[in-house]
Amino acid sequence: MKFVLFAALLFSQLTLCAQNVYPTHWWTGMKNNKLQLMIHSTKNIAVDKLVFSSGSPDVKVLKVHRLANRHYILVDLEIAKNAKPQKVKFSFGGIIRNEWTYFDYELKARNRENGISRVQGVSAKDLVYLIMPDRFSNADPSNDFYPDMRDHGHDRNNPFDRHGGDLKGVENKLDYLQELGATSIWMTPVVENDMARTMEGGTSRATYHGYAFTNQYQVDKRLGGNSAYHSLISAAHKKGMKIIQDAVYNHLGKDHFLIRDLPDSSWLNRWPSYTNTSYKDQPLVDPYASAIDTRTALDGWFTPFLADINQRNPFVSTFLIQYAVWATEEFGIDGWRVDTYFYSDPVFLNKVNEALYREFPKLTVFGEAWVQSVTNSAYFCENNMAVPFKHNSQGVTDFPLYFAMNDLLNQPYGWNEGANKLYQVLAQDVLYKNPMRNCIFLDNHDLDRFYSVIGEDFAKYKMAINILLTQRGIPQLYYGSEILMKNYKNPSDAEVRRDFPGGWEGDKEDKFTAAGRNAQENEAFSYVKAVAGFRKTSSAIGSGKLMQYLPKDGVYTYFRYDATQTVMVISHTGTQPFKPDWNYLAERTAGFTKLRNVVTGEIIAMTSLELKPRESFVFEMLK
Numbered sequence: 001m002k003f004v005l006f007a008a009l010l011f012s013q014l015t016l017c018a019q020n021v022y023p024t025h026w027w028t029g030m031k032n033n034k035l036q037l038m039i040h041s042t043k044n045i046a047v048d049k050l051v052f053s054s055g056s057p058d059v060k061v062l063k064v065h066r067l068a069n070r071h072y073i074l075v076d077l078e079i080a081k082n083a084k085p086q087k088v089k090f091s092f093g094g095i096i097r098n099e100w101t102y103f104d105y106e107l108k109a110r111n112r113e114n115g116i117s118r119v120q121g122v123s124a125k126d127l128v129y130l131i132m133p134d135r136f137s138n139a140d141p142s143n144d145f146y147p148d149m150r151d152h153g154h155d156r157n158n159p160f161d162r163h164g165g166d167l168k169g170v171e172n173k174l175d176y177l178q179e180l181g182a183t184s185i186w187m188t189p190v191v192e193n194d195m196a197r198t199m200e201g202g203t204s205r206a207t208y209h210g211y212a213f214t215n216q217y218q219v220d221k222r223l224g225g226n227s228a229y230h231s232l233i234s235a236a237h238k239k240g241m242k243i244i245q246d247a248v249y250n251h252l253g254k255d256h257f258l259i260r261d262l263p264d265s266s267w268l269n270r271w272p273s274y275t276n277t278s279y280k281d282q283p284l285v286d287p288y289a290s291a292i293d294t295r296t297a298l299d300g301w302f303t304p305f306l307a308d309i310n311q312r313n314p315f316v317s318t319f320l321i322q323y324a325v326w327a328t329e330e331f332g333i334d335g336w337r338v339d340t341y342f343y344s345d346p347v348f349l350n351k352v353n354e355a356l357y358r359e360f361p362k363l364t365v366f367g368e369a370w371v372q373s374v375t376n377s378a379y380f381c382e383n384n385m386a387v388p389f390k391h392n393s394q395g396v397t398d399f400p401l402y403f404a405m406n407d408l409l410n411q412p413y414g415w416n417e418g419a420n421k422l423y424q425v426l427a428q429d430v431l432y433k434n435p436m437r438n439c440i441f442l443d444n445h446d447l448d449r450f451y452s453v454i455g456e457d458f459a460k461y462k463m464a465i466n467i468l469l470t471q472r473g474i475p476q477l478y479y480g481s482e483i484l485m486k487n488y489k490n491p492s493d494a495e496v497r498r499d500f501p502g503g504w505e506g507d508k509e510d511k512f513t514a515a516g517r518n519a520q521e522n523e524a525f526s527y528v529k530a531v532a533g534f535r536k537t538s539s540a541i542g543s544g545k546l547m548q549y550l551p552k553d554g555v556y557t558y559f560r561y562d563a564t565q566t567v568m569v570i571s572h573t574g575t576q577p578f579k580p581d582w583n584y585l586a587e588r589t590a591g592f593t594k595l596r597n598v599v600t601g602e603i604i605a606m607t608s609l610e611l612k613p614r615e616s617f618v619f620e621m622l623k
Ligand SMILES: [Ca+2]
Pocket: 138, 139, 140, 141, 142, 143, 144, 164, 165, 166, 222
């Protein structure tokens, strides 16, 4: 056979472009030494007796799978445990027609810095800054559009067009983010979205948000491509900052190569006629749910232009899992935020997380679980509940806490309302295995900006920042919150995704600089910076315990504490001046006499503390 192959190679007509092989490359020394290559060709691949050979003794071909669509083959490989980095020459063809194709496949040396300067994981010690890269800063106008991509739109005056922001723009602002106190960056997806424009809500729109993948192995050229992503991550890591990538497993953009040239019909979740997901998480947890409600939630499509993929198909599952492992190893990212978490097949989700944890023990994974109750939120991550299916995501984006923080800020105080809502939601943390791993937030790219929601009330702004940056979990601040960016999702979510002023050359205002911000914006920036700066060095907040007291007269008090530090956070949502009852708080305050305001540095006697309505403070307790 080898001789036949060799002879054939002399006359071989074809070579295969590397971009048609997925994953595009791999590594030696992975804990899982199995790999399934996908080869995608524009023509049928050897329809007669197919032979696939490896030119390396270190790489064994276990099995070749042919799919209904003959443009694809999938090849199961086993890489020897002691394999050296190398370029493996693979060849395949049909022995009857004697047509052979060969290609080089690179096995690189695995990065050995796992968990030290890359793939470090993100924790409650971090402050995550959420960026939509198209809307943050445009460092390279030459990449704003490409004539060879399906959508050429690039108009900053159109809220649904691409605006030209890019990864170099983010990299250029790392010092700004570090000054603010951010230690970690989560960007909405950076993966290629080579999508034709969609008609959403009756308007022609670009997928500038990034959630419609067309090729996982390519960072969008308009963001700067893979090289800009490498550069940003390397620069961030050098500054001790971390990167969280946004994963989308539930769906693919309708212009993804796998959708345009479907491997076979079982790769999609199909319905007799178009069926949208119900967007309801309840049936997935509900012991009384009907099968049709469960299936509609899981297998219904998120939108007509986002194809819901069948992760129960093992080839689909492997394609997605290998991509997740590839991106983590390739870029050295520190965590994954997983979009539309509960819409994906739960068995698949656990498999992809297991594969990631196995290769990258320090990696962080939290899923987007946009749910209404703590029970359902806890269901979609590691939990203490006796339920028939146990998810293994470390945490979730904590929506019940988001709703409750908003209730504290906006509802009049009542038996079950306002501050009591936040108390009650946290009192249910017994359901989570580790609530410190939840990502907590006041808003994000899918929500009304919180400064608008609190009525642009600056006292409430301080209260909101105090709670966000000291509560349990991994806090996430949405870009622009520090300069009081506002808006509701009306008429569309593009209103909460406006450009950061100063991110574009020629912008009238540059709010990345103190000189470009007005007095109140500077006060907001300084406030976030002060609390974030304190939390960076605070062991009580980063890894300590939480004790909360039942709200009283609209005043909500909690403590973060460990053996060396006690931090008191007190917020007044009531109507009358309030003096804390220090005897009542004695469990956490006995032995202390003074309070240091972490923002102003001012030290006062505990007994002199009196709060006016809408005041909120973070104090370090002093003896
Ligand atoms: Ca650009």
